[in-house]
Amino acid sequence: MKNMRLFGWMKRLTIFPKLMLLFLIGVIPSFLVSLQFFQNGAMSVRKEIWGSMETRVRYNISSFEAEMNRLVRLHELYALDDDITKLSSMSSILPYYDVMQMQKRVQNKLWILETSSLYVAHAKAFIPQLNKTLLPLTDIAPMTGNEVEQLKNLNKTQQSPIAFWEGKLLINTINPNPNYVSSKNVLYILQSELDQYKLNVFLRQMLGESDEGALLFTDKQDWYSNAGSLEDSALDKEIMENAVLQAEPTGVGRSIVRSEGRTFYIAYERSELLKMTLALYVPEEKVLGPLHRYRAWFRSLFGAALVAVFGFSYSIFRSIHSPIRRMVQAFRKVENGDLNLNIKHKNNDEFQYMYGQFNIMVGRLRQSVQDVYHSKIMAQQSELKQLQSQINPHFLYNTYYMVHRMAGMHDFENVERATKFLGDYFIYITRNAVNDANLEQEWNHTLSYLEIQQMRFQSRIEADVFYQCEELGTLRIPRLIFQPLVENAYQHGLHSKTENGRIVLTLVNRLEENAVVFSVEDNGETLSEEKIKALEKKLEDSSFGGLESTGMINVHRRIRLRFGEKWGVRLEKSVLGGLKVSLYLPDLFHEAEGE
The missing domain is CATH 3.30.565.10 (Histidine kinase-like ATPase, C-terminal domain)
Structure with a gap:
C-alpha cells in the first residue's frame, strides 16, 4: 500500500522533480564513488612521479649548468693568459723560438680545456697574427674573414654563453669583444665545440623507465637533443612549445602533453644562464600503473551507472524528448529568418509555459527586427550626409x-x-x-x-x-x-x-x-x-x-x-x-x- 502511494506521488510530480530524483538515485552515488577512487589514486601517483621527475631534472640541469659555467670561466681565464696575449699582439716582433714556446704552452692549455670536460669535443684558438688556428696537438688553416664576421655578429645577438652555429654548439671568446668595441679586426678567438653525442649520453643517463624520454633545447628552439625509446619529432615539438607557453617565472614547471593518441607527463626546468630548458617526460600509462587494481571496482560501478542511465534516458525520451525536439525545430526556423510561427503544447506542464514564452519572444523579435531595420536605414543615410560634409x-x-x-x-x-x-x-x-x-x-x-x-x-x-x-x-x-x-x-x-x-x-x-x-x-x-x-x-x-x-x-x-x-x-x-x-x-x- 505504501509503495502504491509512493508511485502515485511520483506520478503527480512535474518533470523537473522527476529528473532530479532519477539523477540523484541513479547517477550521483556511482559517479562520486568511482571519481573519488580514481582521483585519490591518480593524485597520489602523479605527486610521486612528478616529484621524482622534478628532482632528477633539477639535479641534472644544475650539474650541466655548473659544468658550462666552469667552461665559460676557463675561457675567461685563458683570455687573460700572457702567452695568448703576446701571440695575438706581439708575435711578429718576438724571436721565433719564443713564439714556438708560447704556442706550445697555449696548445697545452687547449688540451686541458678539451680533456677536462666530458662535453667538449674540440678546443681551438684562432690567432690572426700567427695566420693559423691552434689545436691541442697541431694547427690548421686560419678562419676565413667570413667566418670571423659571422662569429662576431653571433656574439652580438646571443644571450647565452652557448651559441648554435652551422649545426654546432660553441662557446666563443672574442677579443676585442664586439659588444663593446666596434673593431674590424680581432686579436684572437677562443672556441670550444660541445660534443652533441656526449650531451645525448648525458640525457640518457637521466632515464629510468624504458618509455621515459629527456629533451634539452634552447630558448629559440633552433637546437635540441632528445633521448629515449620514442624520439618522436612531433612529440618533441609539442613539448618545446608547451614548455614555452606554460613557463613559470622561476623557469620550473610541469605540464601534460597529448601526442598521437598518447598522454605524457612532463617536468621541466629552464636555465637562465644557458637560456636552455631540460625536460623529462613519461607516458601516462606508466604514471597511473598503480591504479590498475581499481579496475574491478570501476567496472562494477560502471555497470550500475549504465542501468541508471538507461532508465534515466528512457524517462527523458518519454517526458522531454518530443517537446524539446519540437522547440528545437522552431528555433531553427527562427534562425533561418522565419518569424511568422506559433507553437503549441497540449499538456499543462512546464513546456506549455516555455512554448508560450517562446511565442511571445518571437513576436517581440519580429517587431524588433523591423524597428532595427528602419533605424539602420536612417542611420546610414544620416552618416552618409555627415561623411560627405x-x-x-x-x-x-x-x-x-x-x-x-x-x-x-x-x-x-x-x-x-x-x-x-x-x-x-x-x-x-x-x-x-x-x-x-x-x-x-x-x-x-x-x-x-x-x-x-x-x-x-x-x-x-x-x-x-x-x-x-x-x-x-x-x-x-x-x-x-x-x-x-x-x-x-x-x-x-x-x-x-x-x-x-x-x-x-x-x-x-x-x-x-x-x-x-x-x-x-x-x-x-x-x-x-x-x-x-x-x-x-x-x-x-x-x-x-x-x-x-x-x-x-x-x-x-x-x-x-x-x-x-x-x-x-x-x-x-x-x-x-x-x-x-x-x-x-x-x-x-x-x-x-x-x-
Whole structure:
C-alpha cells in the first residue's frame, strides 16, 4: 500500500522533480564513488612521479649548468693568459723560438680545456697574427674573414654563453669583444665545440623507465637533443612549445602533453644562464600503473551507472524528448529568418509555459527586427550626409597663393588655366543638393584637381593618367570619392619628394569582377610594409563606425555604406615603390546585363 502511494506521488510530480530524483538515485552515488577512487589514486601517483621527475631534472640541469659555467670561466681565464696575449699582439716582433714556446704552452692549455670536460669535443684558438688556428696537438688553416664576421655578429645577438652555429654548439671568446668595441679586426678567438653525442649520453643517463624520454633545447628552439625509446619529432615539438607557453617565472614547471593518441607527463626546468630548458617526460600509462587494481571496482560501478542511465534516458525520451525536439525545430526556423510561427503544447506542464514564452519572444523579435531595420536605414543615410560634409579641399589656400604669384609674374596664361580649373573645382564641390554624379563627371573633377596640383608641383612631380571606361561615363556613383585619394598621395606619399616624384591615376573596367577600379599610385619612399598594414587595420576599424575620419578612410566608409562590405579601398605596395590605393566600385551596367 505504501509503495502504491509512493508511485502515485511520483506520478503527480512535474518533470523537473522527476529528473532530479532519477539523477540523484541513479547517477550521483556511482559517479562520486568511482571519481573519488580514481582521483585519490591518480593524485597520489602523479605527486610521486612528478616529484621524482622534478628532482632528477633539477639535479641534472644544475650539474650541466655548473659544468658550462666552469667552461665559460676557463675561457675567461685563458683570455687573460700572457702567452695568448703576446701571440695575438706581439708575435711578429718576438724571436721565433719564443713564439714556438708560447704556442706550445697555449696548445697545452687547449688540451686541458678539451680533456677536462666530458662535453667538449674540440678546443681551438684562432690567432690572426700567427695566420693559423691552434689545436691541442697541431694547427690548421686560419678562419676565413667570413667566418670571423659571422662569429662576431653571433656574439652580438646571443644571450647565452652557448651559441648554435652551422649545426654546432660553441662557446666563443672574442677579443676585442664586439659588444663593446666596434673593431674590424680581432686579436684572437677562443672556441670550444660541445660534443652533441656526449650531451645525448648525458640525457640518457637521466632515464629510468624504458618509455621515459629527456629533451634539452634552447630558448629559440633552433637546437635540441632528445633521448629515449620514442624520439618522436612531433612529440618533441609539442613539448618545446608547451614548455614555452606554460613557463613559470622561476623557469620550473610541469605540464601534460597529448601526442598521437598518447598522454605524457612532463617536468621541466629552464636555465637562465644557458637560456636552455631540460625536460623529462613519461607516458601516462606508466604514471597511473598503480591504479590498475581499481579496475574491478570501476567496472562494477560502471555497470550500475549504465542501468541508471538507461532508465534515466528512457524517462527523458518519454517526458522531454518530443517537446524539446519540437522547440528545437522552431528555433531553427527562427534562425533561418522565419518569424511568422506559433507553437503549441497540449499538456499543462512546464513546456506549455516555455512554448508560450517562446511565442511571445518571437513576436517581440519580429517587431524588433523591423524597428532595427528602419533605424539602420536612417542611420546610414544620416552618416552618409555627415561623411560627405567632412570632405574639405585643404589645398585651396596654397592654390590661391600660387595664382597670386603667377599674377605677380604676369604669367597670365597660367593664371587663366588655374582659375579655370579652380572654377570647375568649386562648381563641382558646391553641389550639396546632389549626392551622386556620373563616372565621367567625377573623373573630370579629379583631373581638374590634378591639373591644379601639377601647376604647383610641376618641377617635382610627374603625373600620368590612364582612362579605360569610356562606355561607363554615365554610371552613377557617389560624388567626391576620387579626389581625396589623389590628395592623400600628394600629402602623404609625395610630400618628401623634392624631385623625380611620380603619380599615376588609372580608371579601368574589370569585367571579370563586375567592378570599376580607380587606382592612385606613387613612388613615395617613406611607406613601409608595417605602415601599409597599419593603414589596412584603420580601414577595417573604420567600418565599425566612428565619426572622426578623413580622406581615404572617409571614402572607404562611404562606399561600404552605399554598396556593401565587398567594395571600398584596398591597399598594396606599388610597383613604383610607394603606395597603391585602389577603389573598387560595382559595375552596375554589366551586372544588370549579366542578370
